[in-house]
Amino acid sequence: MTVSQDSFVEALLTPDQPVPHGLSDPEGRAAGKRFDVYRNNVAVSLTDALETAFPVIAKLLGEVNFRNIAGLYVRQHPPQSPLMMFYGAGMPAFLSDFPPVAHLGYLPDIARLELALRESYHAADATPIDPAELQALPPDRLMTSRVTLAPAIRLIRSSWPIHAIWRFNIEDGAPKPAMAAEDVLIVRAEYDPEPLLLPAGGGPFLAALAEGLTFAESFDAGLSTAPEFDLAATLGLLLTHGAITKLEESP
Amino acid sequence: MLDASPHSFDRLPAAPGVGYKPQHFQDIRNDPGPVTWLEIHAENFMGDGGRPLAQLRALAERFPISVHGVGLSIGGEHPLDPDHLDRLARLVGWLNPASFSEHLAWSTHDMGFLNDLLPLPYTERTMFRVAEHIDQVQNTLGRRMLLENPSTYLAFDESDMSEIEFLSEITRRTGCGLLLDVNNVFVSATNQKTDPISYLNDFPLAAVGEIHLGGHDEDTDEHGAPLLIDSHGNPVVDPVWELYRHTIVKGGAKPTLIEWDNDVPDWPELAAEAARAQAILDEMVA
Numbered sequence: 001m002t003v004s005q006d007s008f009v010e011a012l013l014t015p016d017q018p019v020p021h022g023l024s025d026p027e028g029r030a031a032g033k034r035f036d037v038y039r040n041n042v043a044v045s046l047t048d049a050l051e052t053a054f055p056v057i058a059k060l061l062g063e064v065n066f067r068n069i070a071g072l073y074v075r076q077h078p079p080q081s082p083l084m085m086f087y088g089a090g091m092p093a094f095l096s097d098f099p100p101v102a103h104l105g106y107l108p109d110i111a112r113l114e115l116a117l118r119e120s121y122h123a124a125d126a127t128p129i130d131p132a133e134l135q136a137l138p139p140d141r142l143m144t145s146r147v148t149l150a151p152a153i154r155l156i157r158s159s160w161p162i163h164a165i166w167r168f169n170i171e172d173g174a175p176k177p178a179m180a181a182e183d184v185l186i187v188r189a190e191y192d193p194e195p196l197l198l199p200a201g202g203g204p205f206l207a208a209l210a211e212g213l214t215f216a217e218s219f220d221a222g223l224s225t226a227p228e229f230d231l232a233a234t235l236g237l238l239l240t241h242g243a244i245t246k247l248e249e250s251p
Numbered sequence: 252m253l254d255a256s257p258h259s260f261d262r263l264p265a266a267p268g269v270g271y272k273p274q275h276f277q278d279i280r281n282d283p284g285p286v287t288w289l290e291i292h293a294e295n296f297m298g299d300g301g302r303p304l305a306q307l308r309a310l311a312e313r314f315p316i317s318v319h320g321v322g323l324s325i326g327g328e329h330p331l332d333p334d335h336l337d338r339l340a341r342l343v344g345w346l347n348p349a350s351f352s353e354h355l356a357w358s359t360h361d362m363g364f365l366n367d368l369l370p371l372p373y374t375e376r377t378m379f380r381v382a383e384h385i386d387q388v389q390n391t392l393g394r395r396m397l398l399e400n401p402s403t404y405l406a407f408d409e410s411d412m413s414e415i416e417f418l419s420e421i422t423r424r425t426g427c428g429l430l431l432d433v434n435n436v437f438v439s440a441t442n443q444k445t446d447p448i449s450y451l452n453d454f455p456l457a458a459v460g461e462i463h464l465g466g467h468d469e470d471t472d473e474h475g476a477p478l479l480i481d482s483h484g485n486p487v488v489d490p491v492w493e494l495y496r497h498t499i500v501k502g503g504a505k506p507t508l509i510e511w512d513n514d515v516p517d518w519p520e521l522a523a524e525a526a527r528a529q530a531i532l533d534e535m536v537a
Contacts, residue, residue, distance in 0.1 A: 002409045005328045009360045022408045026444035031405035033472045037480055041367040078363030082294050082322025082335055122298025191302035
């Protein structure tokens with residue numbers, strides 16, 4: 001009796017399925033609980049990986065709920081590569097489509113924020129431009145320039161107060177979140193990603209910059225959503241946190 | 252995006268090392284105590300940059316590094332994942348570690364990566380496949396690898412050779428070395444009701460390039476028989492230290508790793524385990 005890896009896996013991921021024939025204990029009896037060791041290792045290690053990856057989601061749902069939901073996710077979306085540090089990329093979409101948490105509309109965006117923090121943590125290192133380089137440009141030349149953002153930069157735009165919710169669950173004494181649409185920019189000055197709340201218009205401005213549009217075009221994108229958009233302040237934020245790695249003037 | 256390679260060491264010293272955990276970075280830099288080399292899990296250093304690679308670079312300047320893969324699925328029925336092998340070749344090419352090792356196990360299937368070291372039947376069919384995969388890894392990396400004996404909880408009825416016969420023949424066919432995990436020997440022998448001393452006496456110790464020591468959990472199966480689980484979350488138990496001493500007496504001093512992956516203790520407790528291994532190695536010299 002041979003046991004294929006197909007049948008091993010099928011039994012592994014379906015706890016109520018019988019253990020494949022041909023797996024035994026030293027007395028030649030069927031390997032019941034011994035097979036369960038593998039079942040348990042797989043389920044627990046993958047669920048643990050998700051709990052490590054989404055600490056704020058776990059806190060919002062409570063540990064028991066989170067582990068139940070993660071257990072479902074693990075069965076439907078097992079990792080597609082051995083890089084466990086990136087496991088869970090499908091979690092935002094999974095949460096969006098999961099009716100029991102439909103009343104927590106902000107969950108998928110919080111999951112996107114937590115995913116982006118991990119991506120940022122593992123992103124390539126890069127040397128930011130000297131702020132003086134940008135400050136030295138006359139305004140007209142700056143406005144027709146484009147930038148490259150550091151590999152660790154992530155922009156998360158949301159119609160929920162994701163920055164406030166994230167902070168409230170991470171930081172002791174953080175203010176209680178109030179309803180607002182919040183755009184978050186993740187920066188990584190050295191090795192620790194930090195989510196910054198963008199001022200009004202900052203989200204569309206950065207989305208445009210990241211797409212490779214000029215400062216003028218990106219400024220318009222910011223202004224069209226928020227007339228009070230403050231270009232100088234947002235630029236200051238980018239420079240302070242080393243977010244820009246290249247500045248290119250239009251030919 | 253990896254920059255210039257750090258310093259590289261030719262080989263692991265026949266002395267204690269530990270599995271590297273980021274929370275110990277400063278402790279190791281300040282005072283490594285008896286720890287002379289470090290082992291990393293390859294998959295944790297396959298990002299593009301950031302703190303993990305920066306820490307690895309800093310440590311590699313000072314300590315010989317062993318790269319230990321946990322995700323190649325060498326025993327898998329399907330071809331090795333070419334993307335994963337590329338990532339490994341990139342890491343090993345950059346780091347030029349003192350050693351590379353992987354497991355006699357499988358973890359990847361059509362449906363995904365299962366994040367556990369799953370068992371294999373010891374048959375000619377498995378042998379052919381594992382040897383082919385090891386050849387591919389050694390050719391891709393341009394170096395000899397070490398293959399680790401597994402912890403097992405059950406046996407395949409179809410197995411028609413012993414684990415020792417299997418491992419000995421694999422080393423003969425591929426030229427690979429072996430990583431002898433003494434805790435795995437104890438766990439498997441208990442679970443399979445075999446004698447760990449005779450296992451060690453038959454083990455091809457000349458092929459062993461590294462030893463692992465770790466902790467396990469104790470349970471029982473549904474018939475009340477002992478069932479040990481390889482958890483790497485506890486101190487090494489006395490019977491495993493005795494088996495280690497037996498191994499060293501018979502096979503000589505070898506690079507010896509304390510493997511502690513779950514419920515990782517503070518540095519002094521881990522360093523104390525390494526000191527215990529050092530004391531046993533010292534007995535042999537005395």
